[in-house]
Amino acid sequence: MKRVLTAVVLLTAFVLNGWTCTNLIVGKKASADGSVIVSYSADSYGLFGFLCHYPAAKHPDGAMRSIYDWDSGKYLGQIKEAKETYNVIGNMNEFQVTIGETTFGGRPELVDTTGVMDYGSLIYVALQRSRSAKEAIKVMTDLVKEYGYYSSGESFSIADPNEVWIMEMIGKGPGVKGAVWVAVRIPDDCIAAHANQSRIHQFNLNDKENCLYAPDVISFAREKGYFSGANKDFSFADAYCPLDFSGLRFCEARVWSYYNMFSKATGQAYLSYIQGESKEPMPLYVKPDQKVSVRDIQRAMRDHYEGTALDITKDMGAGAFNMPYRLSPLTFKVDNEEYFNERPISTQQTAFTFVAQMRANLPDVVGGVLWFGLDDANMTVFTPVYCNTNQVPDVYAEGNGDCVTFSWNSAFWIYNWVADMIRPRYSLMVGDMQQVQTGLEDMYANAQEGIEATAMKLYQQDPLKARDFLTRYTAMAAKDAVDSWKKLGEFLIVRYNDGAVKLVKNGRIVAPETGNCAPLDRPGYSQEFLKELVKATGDRYKMKELK
Numbered sequence: 001m002k003r004v005l006t007a008v009v010l011l012t013a014f015v016l017n018g019w020t021c022t023n024l025i026v027g028k029k030a031s032a033d034g035s036v037i038v039s040y041s042a043d044s045y046g047l048f049g050f051l052c053h054y055p056a057a058k059h060p061d062g063a064m065r066s067i068y069d070w071d072s073g074k075y076l077g078q079i080k081e082a083k084e085t086y087n088v089i090g091n092m093n094e095f096q097v098t099i100g101e102t103t104f105g106g107r108p109e110l111v112d113t114t115g116v117m118d119y120g121s122l123i124y125v126a127l128q129r130s131r132s133a134k135e136a137i138k139v140m141t142d143l144v145k146e147y148g149y150y151s152s153g154e155s156f157s158i159a160d161p162n163e164v165w166i167m168e169m170i171g172k173g174p175g176v177k178g179a180v181w182v183a184v185r186i187p188d189d190c191i192a193a194h195a196n197q198s199r200i201h202q203f204n205l206n207d208k209e210n211c212l213y214a215p216d217v218i219s220f221a222r223e224k225g226y227f228s229g230a231n232k233d234f235s236f237a238d239a240y241c242p243l244d245f246s247g248l249r250f251c252e253a254r255v256w257s258y259y260n261m262f263s264k265a266t267g268q269a270y271l272s273y274i275q276g277e278s279k280e281p282m283p284l285y286v287k288p289d290q291k292v293s294v295r296d297i298q299r300a301m302r303d304h305y306e307g308t309a310l311d312i313t314k315d316m317g318a319g320a321f322n323m324p325y326r327l328s329p330l331t332f333k334v335d336n337e338e339y340f341n342e343r344p345i346s347t348q349q350t351a352f353t354f355v356a357q358m359r360a361n362l363p364d365v366v367g368g369v370l371w372f373g374l375d376d377a378n379m380t381v382f383t384p385v386y387c388n389t390n391q392v393p394d395v396y397a398e399g400n401g402d403c404v405t406f407s408w409n410s411a412f413w414i415y416n417w418v419a420d421m422i423r424p425r426y427s428l429m430v431g432d433m434q435q436v437q438t439g440l441e442d443m444y445a446n447a448q449e450g451i452e453a454t455a456m457k458l459y460q461q462d463p464l465k466a467r468d469f470l471t472r473y474t475a476m477a478a479k480d481a482v483d484s485w486k487k488l489g490e491f492l493i494v495r496y497n498d499g500a501v502k503l504v505k506n507g508r509i510v511a512p513e514t515g516n517c518a519p520l521d522r523p524g525y526s527q528e529f530l531k532e533l534v535k536a537t538g539d540r541y542k543m544k545e546l547k
Contacts, residue, residue, distance in 0.1 A: 020044050021102040022195045022254050022345050023157040024297055025164055029188040032293035038159045039297050040100030041353040048403035049351030049374045049412040051396035054088040054128055070120020077116035079147055085128035092387045093127040096368035097136055098159045098356040104198045106153030106241040112171040115148030133160040137167055137183050149179040153241055155194040161360035168200050170240045180220050182213040182236050192285035193258045197251035198241035199284055248276060250343040257303055262288035297355045301377035304344040312342045320529040323426040346378040353377040365466050366455045374412040379419035381440045381481040386470035393478035411482045418489045429496055436488050440481050
């Protein structure tokens with residue numbers, strides 16, 4: 001009974017934290033430059049964001065490794081260490097292998113609290129031991145088979161410069177080692193996504209090149225009473241994570257929004273599905289209408305359903321300044337009726353986010369770029385972090401501040417500081433932020449070809465020279481972005497002080513010709529908001545003529 005209660009607590013914590021994380025995927029023939037692209041946002045209230053680093057190392061025979069739950073820091077046990085481990089920066093290793101995740105939870109009775117490998121440890125241990133996506137799948141599934149799986153249901157994006165897979169995994173219950181899982185390769189000319197809801201339904205049991213699965217993935221579901229049909233009709237999602245309205249509207253809707261951006265026919269066809277009016281699930285992957293770039297995915301990670309039927313910037317919840325954010329929790333009650341807020345791709349509780357670019361036509365040291373940012377994708381700058389980087393930029397490092405300590409040297413806190421200034425008066429202030437953001441990201445994108453040309457020349461002399469050069473560039477780009485963001489914060493405080501807006505000319509706040517009062521505007525509220533205010537308050541604020 002205690003173990004069952006613990007499993008329920010784990011799932012409840014997942015729900016209360018607010019349907020976290022989004023992964024967007026692009027196959028190499030669907031991308032503008034032939035790269036494989038995977039994005040990820042680590043969305044969890046209270047989580048401090050930093051760029052992790054695991055240096056390459058060699059280990060003696062018999063060495064053991066301690067495993068700690070990635071979410072809570074709880075010690076889970078030990079596993080045998082590999083003889084050699086590879087350099088990992090963020091969620092990409094020195095061979096450009098990248099792993100992201102989203103938690104779907106699934107059936108709570110299948111959580112094994114005695115397991116040693118949690119989902120976060122699976123990611124970072126696999127990255128240290130894998131030279132390809134397929135090898136990472138084998139490492140991860142072998143680890144849970146030997147040591148047990150601690151977490152609830154999980155979807156993983158597992159990619160290298162040539163291919164990308166979605167693997168979904170869930171445990172077998174208290175005290176039972178191993179997991180049931182299935183992994184499907186995304187076709188090179190397609191895009192895919194997952195966002196906290198299991199997405200693999202039927203899969204080809206005979207296509208060993210493009211579909212891998214646990215031998216008992218179907219028989220275990222039969223044994224537990226989750227499935228009773230023919231094997232060809234088996235759906236992993238239906239068996240292990242039955243869809244409810246929360247999974248549909250908070251999770252599948254984010255996938256729909258991504259598809260709608262790049263495959264208009266798919267967006268139109270499945271709008272009724274994410275509105276709860278159709279039962280046909282969206283496909284696991286679709287062909288985009290046009291090639292998709294890294295910059296496209298950066299913009300997609302900033303989405304709040306703008307311009308769609310789910311747009312949250314136009315209703316009363318957006319306030320006077322069209323704020324595309326909602327406070328948690330996602331659901332609320334009024335007069336005993338339950339209501340919900342939309343949960344878009346971009347959300348304020350993000351700790352860190354990235355867009356991984358993996359290229360087979362370049363040496364690994366140059367080809368793998370983790371475009372990385374701290375805090376909400378909409379309110380950060382994606383800076384280049386090359387996959388052989390062997391030193392974390394100071395502003396991205398763990399230890400510069402933490403989840404309860406502000407630091408001016410922490411990119412996480414600098415981006416949060418500026419974001420929390422902008423949100424309350426979003427439409428008024430966001431343009432100033434976007435101008436700086438776009439300028440920086442354009443600069444990094446435009447510099448990429450020249451930086452990598454220099455790195456290639458150094459690589460031909462000595463690969464270590466290329467690594468060191470790109471490590472220095474990674475640090476410089478991160479520092480430059482954070483320094484620019486500090487200046488942005490100072491600018492916003494001065495320009496928008498006390499609800500007025502000081503005038504700007506040529507990017508600078510206009511100073512007074514004389515005295516200490518700067519020229520300014522008082523924009524007040526929009527007519528749309530004022531009409532809603534009068535509608536809600538009647539004549540309470542109507543001006544009266546005194547008798």
